[in-house]
Amino acid sequence: MVFQYFVPAIIFTQTATSVERINTLVDWWYLPISAILINGLAFPSIFFVAKIFKLDRLTTRVFVYAISFGNTMYIPLALVDSITSETTLFGLNGKDRGGAYICTFLLMSTLIYWVFGYSFIQKNQIETENIENNENIVITTTLNNDNLIEETKQSEDVINTFKSVLNDKQPNEEYEMKDEIKNNETKENESINIDNKKSQNSFELSTNGSSKIEEHSIITDSEIDSININQPSSSTNFTYFKSIQQSCRRIIIQLKSICSIVLSYIPLPIKRGIKNLCTPPTIATLLGIILILMYPVRDLLFNDGKLAIIGRSLKYLGSAAVISALFILGGNLSTGPKGGNIKWYVIVIALFVRMVIVPIICIGIHFTLWWYNIIPSDPMYFFVVCIESCTPPALNSAIVVNIVYPKGNEQCSSLLFWAYLTSLLTLSVGMIGTLQLISYKC
Incomplete structure (x- = not known):
């Protein structure tokens, strides 16, 4: 229910209301590029850590997926709300501008998360299903072999008992066979005589009744001709519709054959990518982008239009996604953050790379571009891209792990627990450093 309704609702509403007009994306071009930059640094670095410590494939995917992708919406929105209420450094309407920047950042980060990230963790589901299928095949083959062995033993026992019975009853059966042969010969002679009598009687009856049958057939043929003459030509409509139906079926069959031929030439990774695009969160993202292009329809749904009740209902439905994620996280951590087979020092190194090294590199790039006015000079713009670099992993x-790969729940929950515990320090330091850089330039 969370994956099918709550998450798509919040993604759809945030994406559709992220940008007022599509032309503003030209001025805010660095926001989607910064999303690519942050994920492009975080994902390979965490994957490299997993490979250094030789984690298995299934654990590596859970490890990389749980740490690499940041919480790009909930925490930045809360921080923008709190910082604009405490300082006037960001000017008037700083909260509204910050929300617009965050939602624009979400356009690319959502696509990366639900297309690339979801397809990455879904490989665990595919591998586990293949392993289970192979195990079922092995079990069925062993059971079939055992059944064949038992059947052969039973058949051998039956054959042996039958041979013993035949050896015991052979002399008595010879006399019984002679009596049966005599009785069968007498019965055959009697049946031959009876058949001859019946054939004579049937021949007489057929000669007498043939004339009657011919008369009756003549009458019925004449009646049929009269009926066919008086019958209307309504059957032509039926044949017309039937021909249309047959032609439609032929067209559908030809289209299916063409589609199957085209799909046979498409590589398997592309097929999986297309399949992943059909997930509810990805479809919600694409629909939100379409509504940005069709802004008159978007204004009817969200900006106090005639259908604004639909937009408000979607927002209320999407607000349950955060609460549901916290419930799932708390349920998985009910026994403490000790689940999984990942060593503690591997988690420490990965969190240090993800929440210290990657933010320092990203903030350095952001500040260089902001210092030379390559990106907009708005302090809130710089604050948003820096905070997006420092956020902890996504809830x-x-x-997703609970749905796609339930065996990784304990590992994912443990990683998220330690990541959010670490973010209390790293996120605070990141905010302080960003504000110092803003005050230094301004």
């Missing part, structure tokens, strides 16, 4: 990872 939605707990939902």
Whole structure:
């Protein structure tokens, strides 16, 4: 229910209301590029850590997926709300501008998360299904072999008992066979005589009744001709519709054959990518982008239009996604953050790379571009891209792992627990450093 309704609702509403007009994306071009930059640094670095410590494939995917992708919406929105209420450094309407920047950042980060990230963790589901299928095949083959062995033993026992019975009853059966042969010969002679009598009687009856049958057939043929003459030509409509139906079936069959031929030439990774695009969160993202292009329809749904009740209902439905993610995280951590087979020092190194090294590199790039006015000079713009670099992992990872690969719930929940515990320090330091850089330039 969370994956099918709550998460798509919040993604759809945030994406559709992220940008007022599509032309503003030209001025805010660095926001989607910064999403690519942050994920492009975080994902390979965490994957490299997993490979250094030789984690198995299934654990590596859970490890990389749970840590690499940041919480790009809930925490930045809360921080923008709190910082604009405490300082006037960001000017008037700083909260509204910050929300617009965050939602624009979400356009690319959502696509990366639900297309690339979801397909990455879904490989665990595919591998586990293949392993289970192979195990079922082995079990069925062993059971079939055991059944064949038992059947052969039973058949051998039956044959042996039958041979013993035949050896015991052979002399008595010879006399019984002679009596049966005599009785069968007498019965055959009697049946031959009876058949001859019946054939004579049937021949007489057929000669007498043939004339009657011919008369009756003549009458019925004449009646049929009269009926056919008086019958209307309504059957032509039926044949017309039937021909249309047959032609439609032929067209559908030809289209299916063409589609099957085209799909046979498409590589398997592309087929999986297309399949992943059909997930509810990805469809919600694409629909939100379409509504940005069709802004008159978007204004009817969200901006106090005639259908604004639909937009408000979707927002209320999407607000349950965060609460559901927290419930799933708390349920998985009910026995403490000790689940999984990942060593503690591997988690420490990965969190240090993800929440210290990657933010320092990203903030350095952001500040260089902001210092030379390559990106907009708005302080809130710089604050948003820096905070997006420092956020802890996404809570939605707990939902996705719970659905796609339930065996990784303990590992994912443990990683998220330690990541959010670490973010109390790293996120605070990141905010302080960002504000110092803003005050230094301004």
